[in-house]
Amino acid sequence: MNHRILAGACTLLCVPSLWAGHLMTEDFSAVSNPSNIVGLLPLGEWHMGGATEWQAEGWSGEPAGGSVVIVNGSNLVSALQLGWRADNVEVRHVLPATWNIRRDYVFSGVWEKVGDSAGNHLGFHAYLSEFAPTGFVQHVKHLHVNPGNPAVGATSAFSLSVSALELIDAHVSASNHIGVVFVRSEDADLENENKLPNAYAVKNDMFAVDNLVLAESDATSPGLAGVIMQPVYLSSSGNNAHSGLSPSSPWKTVAALEGRVFGPGAHILFKRGETFPGACTLAGSGTAHEPIVVAAYGTGEKPLLNGVWNQKEIFLLADNEGIEFRDLKFTNFNTNNTAIKQRYGINLVPPEGAGDLRHLRFIGLDFFAIQGANGSVDPDNDHESRCIVGNTATNDDAAVPSRWNDILVEGCTFADIDGRAVQFIDTCLDITDVKIRGYTNYFPTVGLVFQHNYGTNCYRNLLQIRGTKDALIQYNTMDTTVHGSAFWPFGTDGTLVQFNIFKHLRNSSADGYVCHFDYNCIGTVMQYNYGYDVEGGLIELLVNSENAGAFQEGAIARYNIGVDVGWRNTPNGAGIFITGSVDGAQVYNNTVITLNRPVYKAISYNNWGGAWPINCKIRNNLFHAAGSASGYNQANKMSVSGNTVERNLYSGNIAPCSADIFPITGDPKFVNPAGVDAPDFKVKFGSSAISNGFVVSGNGGRDFFGYPVAPAGRPTIGFHEYLSDPVIDSDGDAMFDLWESSYGLNPGSAADATGDPDGDLLKNLAEFALGGNPANGADLGHLSASGLVAV
DSSP states (O other), X not given: OOOOOEEOOOOOSSOGGGOSEEEEEEOSTXXXXXXXOOSSXXXXXXXXXXXXXXXXXXOOSSOOTTSSXXXXXXXXXXXXXXXXXXXXXXXXXXXXXXXXXXXXXXEEEEEEEEEOOSSOOOOEEEEEEEEETTEEEEEEEEEEEOOOSOOTTOEEEEEEEEOHXXXXXXXXOTTSEEEEEEEEOOOGGGGXXXXXXXXXXXXXXXXXXXXXXXXXXXXXXGGGTTEEOSEEEEOTTOOTTSOOSSTTSOBOSGGGGTTOEEOTTOEEEEETTOEEEOOEEEEEOOOSSSOEEEEEESSSSOOEEEOOTTOSOSEEESSOOSEEEEXXXXXXXXXSOTTOOOOEEEEEOOOTTOEEEEEEEEESOEEEEEEOSOTTTOTTOOOOEEEEEXXXXXXXXXXXXXXXXXEEEESOEEEEESEEEEEEEOOSSOHHHHHTTOOOOOOOEEEEEEESOEEEEESSEEEXXXXXXXXXXXXXXXXXXXXXXXXXXXXXXXXXXXXXXEEEEOOSSSOOEEEEXXXXXXXXXXXXXXXXXXXXXXXXXXXXXXXTXXXXXXXXXXXXXXXXXXXXXXXXXXXXXXXXXXXXXEEESOEEEESSSOOSEEEEEEXXXXXXXXXXXXXXXXXXXXXXXXXXXXXXXXTSTTOEEESOEEEEEEOOOTTBSSOEESOOOBSOTTOOSGGGGOBOTTOTTTTOXXXXXXXXXXXXXXXXXXXXXXXXXXXXXXXXXXXXXXXXXXXXXXXXXXXXXXXXXXGGGGOOTTOSSOOHHHHHHHTOOTTOTTOOTHHHHHTOOOO
């Protein structure tokens, strides 16, 4: 939503004495000098901002002369002085009261000029602000009091009002506290780095404020009269002339929503089992605690929302937040209108200066047949339709940047999509702007979670993101692409991709990978993912080095498995493919299996744009080729420029990589070498993979199956840690390997199941079943505990 610091006019139209809800009255007669507060903010006290940078500017943090003090002016008996040794020190007062987003507020007081300067007559700022229990959230609205250059002793009044509509627009949370903040106007001269701390002096005029009143209206804001904040209903048997306020008087079409403004608490409910053609721009915002919910009512199938020929999307969202879409079906299929090549389900297009757009939820939605003009009608069809799409558009130089904050896409299905299922692009002050363009005001999209979703037959991808920080993509399934990987990030920071199933991915010329690390990313981790029948390969790390400054840093690919992956006979098709100036990638404990597809390359290095990978480590990976021979591309580049290939296991029709400084060969002893599922490729007792890996620091602590991986001691090579698997039974004797090993039995021989080494008349298999000790005749397990004895 729009979190601009809204400039408030100095107005006396709202008279606090006429308002019933006085939340604060302060004449400072009982207030001592504000103190510097660090940590949790106390309620009901006046205090200063505790950031240490202010002390670095020359303020000691003590309420000495020229700092923040309570003063006696010539006209104000006791007042809060606004004038400091350093700029930007805030004086805060956080009230025990929380916001009521259905009321209006007015904050008023009087000021006196108590000190004069030779220039820079800039006044002061008064803010109404929002505070969470852990600290500052945002300035909701502010007033710049700039009276010019009155004489010392001059007094006047100020008044700042904020309406319920502005609270909604700023996405104020009803659970957060109201705060009053004063800031003295800035003086650029004080930022001269050549000055010593003791040379700082107050150069602005000094003011004092007193007789402060913060009042809340005693009734719901009249400005909300046109805002819908209750449930409305739609049914194909309804009428748009109805009130829409009950199932007995529903609206009929999506067009009924156009031109109406919705607010916190609104529910837009479509009747189950019915179809609703149409499109609209959804106006208004909710909050995290009172979102606008677009959902279903009644019983039966999810309601179907069907796009129309002359609109690109079904729902268009602009400056919206606090929105939840739940339990709906969408289709938007029109292949004849060449003026609209792409079709969308939900389209998010924030305006410039939107600020934080918070709390967006897309839960339990089903999208199918989202397609625009096809190739038979338009040869330039670009296959770029979307189910859910958002694009901030670049506004790096806006006074207020834009981003999304807290997005959840969960439990949705996407079928037959002529493009990408979901895409979020935030190009406003992303990591690319920071690392390439030198911006310092980093403002990425945060809180994006994409989980438990299923896609099938998406032409390009299940998900693509840009400009995010710490996005989480997990527990998703993608079955079949025509031209792309299931997921890829670009220009992201700290993306985590895990526990996904990606299969039948196609692209004959590029990409089409299980773990696709696109460039201009830092700190991407892809782990515990399963891929099957994927044309490109298991792991792809990219940098287009033709682009000046392009980067790929700190990537980690670990404990993933690919079965029949990497069967494209090109340099960019391989089990593991790294190209361009990829820096510091760690690729370890992955398993690449070839059964029914030829794999031409196990590992491939390349030089997209002329630059080669540097400082990349490929360790502990297991390569098994059951069919045609597999080889390598540019192995000579894998052991130079800080690159290392070490302790990988090569099995079947594949020779060790010449760059591998300690190759491992031998039989991995898979549980089911003819299978295709992840458990089939666990390794058994006697495997050449066991205890032969390189010790990797910060290894994630677990394998693909969740079994622990110790921080020390040589791990098992590949995606399965045999040494901590509590249920593996290598010899099929119904006794787990770890149990057998702990008592000196042989996990590779089924014959010991019938042995009785401790002579207690219980065979080893019975001891295992009863939890006994086969080496101690007195320990019969559950029989001992029950007092029974073996016979």
